[in-house]
Amino acid sequence: xxxxxxxxxxxxxxxxxxxxxxxxxxxxxxxxxxxxxxxxxxxxxxxxxxxxxxxxxxxxxxxxxxxxxxxxxxxxxxxxxxxxxxxxxxxxxxxxxxxxxxxxxxxxxxxxxxxxxxxxxxxxxxxxxxxxxxxxxxxxxxxxxxxxxxxxxxxxxxxxxxxxxxxxxxxxxxxxxxxxxxxxxxxxxxxxxxxxxxxxxxxxxxxxxxxxxxxxxxxxxxxxxxxxxxxxxxxxxxxxxxxxxxxxxxxxxxxxxxxxxxxxxxxxxxxxxxxxxxxxxxxxxxxxxxxxxxxxxxxxxxxxxxxxxxxxxxxxxxxxxxxxxxxxxxxxxxxxxxxxxxxxxxxxxxxxxxxxxxxxxxxxxxxxxxxxxxxxxxxxxxxxxxxx
Ligand SMILES: NC(=O)c1ccc[n+]([C@@H]2O[C@H](COP(=O)([O-])OP(=O)(O)OC[C@H]3O[C@@H](n4cnc5c(N)ncnc54)[C@H](OP(=O)(O)O)[C@@H]3O)[C@@H](O)[C@H]2O)c1
Numbered sequence: 001x002x003x004x005x006x007x008x009x010x011x012x013x014x015x016x017x018x019x020x021x022x023x024x025x026x027x028x029x030x031x032x033x034x035x036x037x038x039x040x041x042x043x044x045x046x047x048x049x050x051x052x053x054x055x056x057x058x059x060x061x062x063x064x065x066x067x068x069x070x071x072x073x074x075x076x077x078x079x080x081x082x083x084x085x086x087x088x089x090x091x092x093x094x095x096x097x098x099x100x101x102x103x104x105x106x107x108x109x110x111x112x113x114x115x116x117x118x119x120x121x122x123x124x125x126x127x128x129x130x131x132x133x134x135x136x137x138x139x140x141x142x143x144x145x146x147x148x149x150x151x152x153x154x155x156x157x158x159x160x161x162x163x164x165x166x167x168x169x170x171x172x173x174x175x176x177x178x179x180x181x182x183x184x185x186x187x188x189x190x191x192x193x194x195x196x197x198x199x200x201x202x203x204x205x206x207x208x209x210x211x212x213x214x215x216x217x218x219x220x221x222x223x224x225x226x227x228x229x230x231x232x233x234x235x236x237x238x239x240x241x242x243x244x245x246x247x248x249x250x251x252x253x254x255x256x257x258x259x260x261x262x263x264x265x266x267x268x269x270x271x272x273x274x275x276x277x278x279x280x281x282x283x284x285x286x287x288x289x290x291x292x293x294x295x296x297x298x299x300x301x302x303x304x305x306x307x308x309x310x311x312x313x314x315x316x317x318x319x320x321x322x323x324x325x326x327x328x329x330x331x332x333x334x335x336x337x338x339x340x341x342x343x344x345x346x347x348x349x350x351x352x353x354x355x356x357x358x359x360x361x362x363x364x365x366x367x368x369x370x371x372x373x374x375x376x377x378x379x380x381x382x383x384x385x386x387x388x
Contacts, residue, residue: 001300004030004050006072007063008043011086011113014289015060026296030056032063032072047072051079058082058299060292061090062113070094077101077109084295086113086288092187096200099308108305110295115188116141118287119280120294121266125195126306132270134196138233139266140259141188143282144172144179145210145230147262153218153227159211171262182209182230182245189232193243196268197236200310206318206355207245212369217328220340221249221371227257228371235320239313242320244351247369249326251376255279318352324373325354331364333357345373 005012008031019026028042030053035045047068050056059076061083063069069090076083078101085091091098091114102109112122116139128134140146144166151162163180166172178184186207193201210230221228226249234243250256255277259265264282269275281287298304327333328343336344346357354370361368 001025001057001296002027002029002055003058003060003296004028004032004053004056006032006047006050006059006061006069008033008037009062009064010285011062011288011292012060014285015062015292018286018289018293023293023297025300026293029053047075051075056081058084058296060296061085061087062292063087064089066090066093073098074101077105077107080105080107082108082110082299084110084113084292084299086111086292088114088184088187088191092190092203095191095194095308096310099310103307103309108299109308110299110306111191112295113288113291115191116264116266116278116280117143117282117284118290119264119266119278119282120291121192121278122195122306123294123298123304124276124278125192125268126304128268128270128273128276129196129198132272134236134268134270136233136235137192137196137266137268138231139192139278140229140256140264141192141232141266141282142179142185142230143262143264144176145185146259146264147171148180149210149213149218149228149230150260152213152215153222156215156219158215159213180209180211182207185230185232185245189234189243189245192232192266193234193241194310195308196234197241197314198309198312199241199314201243202316205243205245206351208247208355208358208370209245210247212367213247214328214369217343217369217371220328220343221326222252223340224249225252226250226373226376227252229256229259231256233321236314237320240315240317240320242316242318242351244321244355246351246354247371249371249373254376318350321351322348323351323375325349325357325370326373327358327361327368327370329361329365329368331361331368333361
C-alpha cells in the first residue's frame, strides 16, 4: 500500500524509519513538508499534489494543531482515502465530524497514536466493546507530568527544578502549559471517553493540573500512604457518563503509584472482562510511529476498520464523578476538615464542584494545589465514587 505522510517531525520520521526498515508491504510515497525543507524526492509542499496522486490510498497526519490538519483530514476522507492520525488536538475538537465523513465515504479513521503513544489502548477499548460495555477508565496519559511527579517523589526535588531537567532531556516542551495544566490529558480523555462510551464527548470537562505541586505536598500525601498522579478518567452508568482530568492521590501500593519516568498506564473496567491495564511508552518517535504503522497495517490487511457511531443518547452527568478532595491552600474553605499542615479535605464534591472550588481558592492563594482523594481498596487503584 502506498501512503502519504503529512508532517515530517518526530512522529513522521519514526513512521518513515519503521516502514523502510521493517515493513516492505508499505511505501511512504509522498511527504507533505514546508517549502523551505524539500530535501527528499518524495516531498511536496502542496497538499493538492498528494490528493491528486491516485496511487496514495491512505494519508497519515502527524503535523499537529487544528488547522490546516482538520481541512486536510476532511479532504482526504472525502476523496476516499483512509486516514491515520496521531493528532489528539484535531481529533478531540472534530471527532464527530471526522467519524461521519469516514462513514459516509466508506473509509477508515484510525487514531491509536493520538492516545497513549505506542500503547494499543484505542484498539483495546474497541475490542472490549465488541462484547462488553466499558463502565470506567482511568489513566496516566501524559509522560511529561509522570516524569515530573516521579522525579519529585524520588529525589524530593521541587517542581521548577524537575521541569527544567525534563526540558533539558527533551521530555517537556519549552512552553509546558499543555502538559502541566492537564490540557494534553484533556484531549486524550475526550477521545478515550468518546471511544469507550460511544458518545461525542463533552469538551468542557473539569480540568486541573500539577503546576502548583510541591515536594512538601508529596511528603504530606506519602504520610497518608498515597502519592499523586495526574489522571484522565471517565465513568458510565446506564445512559449517563462523566469525565474529568485532575491530580489524584492514589494508594502508594497501587500500580499507578509505581509507574516510573515518562511511562503511561491506562486502565478500563468492563462488564465481563473486568479490569484491564495497558502499560508502555506513551510518546516518542518510534513507539508513536509503531502505533501508526500498526493502524496502517490493520487498514492494508483489512484486519480492523474502526467506525465510530456517536448517535447514542448518553447524557453528560457530572454527578457521576463524586468524591473527597484535598486542598493545600491559604484560602479559607467552608465545610473543610484538616488533612495535614496547610491542607484540608472537603468531602462529597463532584469533580466539577471541586474544580470550581479550586478556582475560588486560587483567586485568594495562587499557589493552591488540589488532588482528588478516592477511597483505596486493597491492591486496587483508587476508584472514583460512583453515584446512581
Ligand atoms: N512526539 C510524540 O511523541 C507524540 C506522541 C503522540 C502523539 N503526538 C502527536 O503527533 C503530532 C506530531 O507530533 P510531533 O512530535 O511529530 O511534532 P513535530 O516534531 O513538531 O512534527 C510536526 C512536523 O509537521 C510540520 N508541519 C506543521 N505544519 C505543517 C504544514 N502545514 N505542512 C507541512 N508540515 C507541517 C512541522 O514543522 P514546524 O515544526 O516547522 O512547524 C514539523 O516538522 C502532534 O499532533 C502530537 O500531539 C506526538
